[in-house]
Amino acid sequence: MELLQLTQVIKKYTKGNIEVTALRGVDLTIEKGEFLAIVGPSGSGKTTLLNIVGCLDTATSGSIRYNGTELGKMDEKALSVYRKENIGFIFQAYNLIPVLTVRENVELPLVIEKKVSPREIRSRVEKIVTKVGLGDKLDRLPAELSGGQEQRVSIARALVKEPLLVLADEPTANLDSKTAEEIIELMKRINQEKKTTFVFSTHDALVQRYAARIVTLKDGNIATDERR
Amino acid sequence: MILKIAFRNILRHKRRTFISAITVAFGLMLFILFDSLMGGMDRASQENMVNLTDGSLKIYSREYAAEKMAYPLKYGIRNVNPLMEYIKTLPEVTGITPRVAFLTEIIIGERSLRTVGSVIQPDTDPKVFTLPKYIHGGRFFSTNNTQEVILGKKLAEDLGVGIGDTVLLSARTRFEANNAMDFEVVGLLETPAPFINESGIFITCQAANQFLDIQGFVTELDIHVPWSKTEDINAYVKRINIIKDKISAQFSGYTVNTFHDLNSAFLEMMSGKRAAQSLIAFFILLIGAVGIVNTILMSVYERIREVGVLRALGIKPKEIRRMFLYEGILIGLIGALMGMVAAFLINIWMVNSGLDMTAFMKNMDSSQMPITGLFFGQWNINAFITALFLGTLISACAAVFPARKAGKITPTQCLKFQ
Numbered sequence: 001m002e003l004l005q006l007t008q009v010i011k012k013y014t015k016g017n018i019e020v021t022a023l024r025g026v027d028l029t030i031e032k033g034e035f036l037a038i039v040g041p042s043g044s045g046k047t048t049l050l051n052i053v054g055c056l057d058t059a060t061s062g063s064i065r066y067n068g069t070e071l072g073k074m075d076e077k078a079l080s081v082y083r084k085e086n087i088g089f090i091f092q093a094y095n096l097i098p099v100l101t102v103r104e105n106v107e108l109p110l111v112i113e114k115k116v117s118p119r120e121i122r123s124r125v126e127k128i129v130t131k132v133g134l135g136d137k138l139d140r141l142p143a144e145l146s147g148g149q150e151q152r153v154s155i156a157r158a159l160v161k162e163p164l165l166v167l168a169d170e171p172t173a174n175l176d177s178k179t180a181e182e183i184i185e186l187m188k189r190i191n192q193e194k195k196t197t198f199v200f201s202t203h204d205a206l207v208q209r210y211a212a213r214i215v216t217l218k219d220g221n222i223a224t225d226e227r228r
Numbered sequence: 229m230i231l232k233i234a235f236r237n238i239l240r241h242k243r244r245t246f247i248s249a250i251t252v253a254f255g256l257m258l259f260i261l262f263d264s265l266m267g268g269m270d271r272a273s274q275e276n277m278v279n280l281t282d283g284s285l286k287i288y289s290r291e292y293a294a295e296k297m298a299y300p301l302k303y304g305i306r307n308v309n310p311l312m313e314y315i316k317t318l319p320e321v322t323g324i325t326p327r328v329a330f331l332t333e334i335i336i337g338e339r340s341l342r343t344v345g346s347v348i349q350p351d352t353d354p355k356v357f358t359l360p361k362y363i364h365g366g367r368f369f370s371t372n373n374t375q376e377v378i379l380g381k382k383l384a385e386d387l388g389v390g391i392g393d394t395v396l397l398s399a400r401t402r403f404e405a406n407n408a409m410d411f412e413v414v415g416l417l418e419t420p421a422p423f424i425n426e427s428g429i430f431i432t433c434q435a436a437n438q439f440l441d442i443q444g445f446v447t448e449l450d451i452h453v454p455w456s457k458t459e460d461i462n463a464y465v466k467r468i469n470i471i472k473d474k475i476s477a478q479f480s481g482y483t484v485n486t487f488h489d490l491n492s493a494f495l496e497m498m499s500g501k502r503a504a505q506s507l508i509a510f511f512i513l514l515i516g517a518v519g520i521v522n523t524i525l526m527s528v529y530e531r532i533r534e535v536g537v538l539r540a541l542g543i544k545p546k547e548i549r550r551m552f553l554y555e556g557i558l559i560g561l562i563g564a565l566m567g568m569v570a571a572f573l574i575n576i577w578m579v580n581s582g583l584d585m586t587a588f589m590k591n592m593d594s595s596q597m598p599i600t601g602l603f604f605g606q607w608n609i610n611a612f613i614t615a616l617f618l619g620t621l622i623s624a625c626a627a628v629f630p631a632r633k634a635g636k637i638t639p640t641q642c643l644k645f646q
Contacts, residue, residue, distance in 0.1 A: 076638070084542040095537045099236035104229075111229050112542045 003164060003197055004030040004053065009062035011048050011220075022048040024220035025062070032164065033195040035188060037202055037211035044217040046201040047169060053199065054087055054167045055079040067164075084113075088158030090168035090200075094150040096142040096157075102129060103138040106156045113161070128156045132186060148179035152186065159190060168200035172207050184210045230547050234554035237527065238562070245559055248523040252516035252563025252623060253570060256615040259509035260571035264578055266505055267606035270498050274461055274487070276421040279358045282487040283450035284468050287311070287475065292447055293483035299329050299344060301402040304445040311449065311479055318471055320453050323355030326446035328436060332399040334379075334429060335408075336387045343383075345397070345429035347436040356452040359417060359430070366391040366415035374435045377411035380428035381418040389413055397429070401441040409439045420602075461488075513618065516563065517626035524556050524630035528637075535637050545635040552631035553624060560623020564616045571615070578605030 011023040022045045030036060038046045051057035052064065055071060064071045066086065074082065096105050107125045110116050116124070129135055132152040142150055151171060158166050168187070172180035184207045191198050208214055216224040238245050278284050288296060292303035305311065308326065315324050328347035333340050350369035354360050360368040364381055377395060389395055391413055398408040417428055436442050453471060455464050465488045472484045488495065528535070535548055582604040
């Protein structure tokens with residue numbers, strides 16, 4: 001079932017006085033429940049594509065449809081609601097709030113939303129944090145965790161609202177290969193259990209092994225689109 | 229959650245918070261200590277007026293009051309006795325004494341000085357004025373001895389006379405005749421009122437009968453109403469004004485002035501000083517505010533990705549603004565508390581030991597100031613409350629600008645995958 005459809009997406013920006021075309025008419029359809037890796041050399045447009053899909057940036061032209069809704073016509077406020085309700089983000093640098101504990105970081109999206117009771121928040125947070133393997137570290141601060149553990153917290157935070165789509169930019173780039181494999185295995189497990197769609201960029205060949213579909217970008221175009 | 233994040237961020241950067249808070253603390257501490265010192269000076273000046281120069285209340289004849297700057301001996305108080313008897317019946321009055329002010333010239337060899345002398349009654353005067361307490365050398369009048377004078381210590385030093393020396397006083401009598409008489413210096417006064425130290429000349433009624441030919445005539449009656457340390461000036465003035473009204477209603481033909489009426493210009497000047505003090509403290513606090521602006525701005529730039537995450541998670545710009553505003557307020561509160569504690573500790577010393585400003589005041593014309601160089605502080609709970617309020621308010625104002633800046637950050641600006 002189709003979740004996201006990009007048609008002839010072009011993204012241009014200026015760097016100094018030079019106009020750079022980061023995406024040159026990308027056509028891409030992402031199905032619900034996919035576990036998709038975007039790969040390619042530096043400057044190929046991976047990060048730009050993720051920013052546009054996550055509504056953190058806008059396309060210069062082309063169409064982006066999410067569940068049948070055209071995102072290109074939404075204003076910043078509507079995009080913000082879309083982002084909040086549908087997408088979980090996982091960052092390379094984790095971006096946890098350093099003064100909040102693991103529990104507080106993970107519960108933050110639910111607390112802000114104010115739609116779930118405190119008891120429900122508590123139970124959901126404990127469940128998801130246990131799922132990412134940090135059930136015994138609920139009251140630790142990010143500074144007391146290893147990089148891999150921080151990324152697990154960031155995954156828990158992205159998933160606690162049960163979004164349909166999770167975007168991750170180089171989620172394992174700051175981790176050693178063993179931890180990177182653990183993280184990608186965790187993401188894969190959640191993808192299979194909850195049918196959450198994962199789209200992530202990576203350079204790591206080990207991580208790519210887990211992807212069910214690999215889209216390779218080259219010079220702003222899709223060079224290959226390989227399903228396994 | 230927002231308050232929690234703000235509070236923890238304050239604790240996270242302890243050194244930075246401390247440095248910002250300390251500028252606020254310093255400003256507020258100075259504010260409180262200025263207030264204490266000024267309050268102490270005001271109080272000491274007012275007490276000097278009541279205890280040494282004017283009494284709580286002063287009664288003149290109307291004619292005398294109209295020309296009192298010329299010290300005319302022709303206008304005395306008529307019917308002194310019924311007036312005194314009535315005043316003695318007033319429960320709050322603990323002392324009443326007659327005095328006569330007269331223009332005189334004190335002559336020692338070739339040196340002389342024109343000044344205003346006071347005729348006092350040695351048995352009743354100490355019930356209104358505390359002169360005997362400040363005799364530094366010699367003694368107070370033991371009897372109505374006709375040939376004795378007490379001088380301000382500074383005046384005696386300037387004239388080069390001491391205890392046991394003889395000085396010549398010259399004046400016009402009540403009947404406009406010139407007279408001069410020798411007096412033996414029996415006491416020297418060193419009071420907290422510089423005016424007395426520098427030009428005070430006191431003789432007894434008995435002496436004045438011969439010297440000024442006054443024969444029981446008095447130009448003023450001075451009244452003492454006790455003033456406790458805990459009673460503030462407004463309450464005291466209100467109380468003595470009631471007595472003033474009672475006397476005025478009972479006896480016409482007299483002018484009754486409180487010490488406050490007599491020194492209104494000076495007391496107004498002191499209020500002016502207080503406004504200047506507030507202005508100084510305000511500028512010091514502004515420096516503190518700049519520190520807070522800087523700290524919060526640093527915090528905003530440092531936490532730009534954190535702000536982005538919060539915005540992406542759905543926190544509204546106004547809540548982001550509020551978070552940084554809370555941080556500013558918390559720094560202000562910490563600063564205010566630090567300033568209050570420091571001011572409290574220093575003020576204990578200022579209230580008990582006083583601050584010696586003699587060196588500072590040496591070149592000032594202290595005759596215009598009813599107070600000497602040792603200044604004591606005063607407790608004023610209102611200054612502490614104001615400091616707390618001011619510190620918090622200024623910090624909140626200082627945080628508005630960086631908080632607004634933080635509120636304008638969009639999640640896309642700081643969260644874009646890079």
